[in-house]
Amino acid sequence: MTTEARWNGATLATSDAIVTVEGNAYFPPEALVEGCFRPSSHRTVCGWKGEAHYYDVVVDGQVNANAAWFYPEPKEAAANIKGRVAFWKGVQVGSAA
Template sequence: MQASWNGVVIASSEDIVKMEGNAYFPAESLVMEHFKPSDHRTTCGWKGEAHYYDVVVNGDVNSNAAWFYPEPKSAAAEIKGRIAFWRGVSVG
């Protein structure tokens, strides 16, 4: 699978974990030049605290378009070290 935004592939892997309709990519599959850490945080009752990345392609910024759980709760342990996307990022 690949994740892309603005016509640029930002992650690619065959090792995908699907949870709640989202494809979680291994962290090492990201093209890191397109990711900038964000201070944004949200909390999920059963997964834990989500941290975010801004996706940056050719100077355009898609704020908080990638998220991950650095310390997921035990029910979501399989997504530790993985990143998912939204906000117009194409995954397929």
């Protein structure tokens, strides 16, 4: 099944190789649409996954700050999501039409 992430009328990512952890769909980096992401300095820490890094999502000049996150160097328990990107803050994730 193909899954996509959408925000502000634009597709941000599409993939049929999703890894789901704690109800979040993690997309492989190659699934991301170029030009919709810019690095953020925001970081958070998860006790079992490690340090999350964030991207701002940018569509048509609108910015959704820190709406995408990834674990560049996750802890061993979360190795399956290394480099994969998940979304929140109003980004809709579901089956592609």
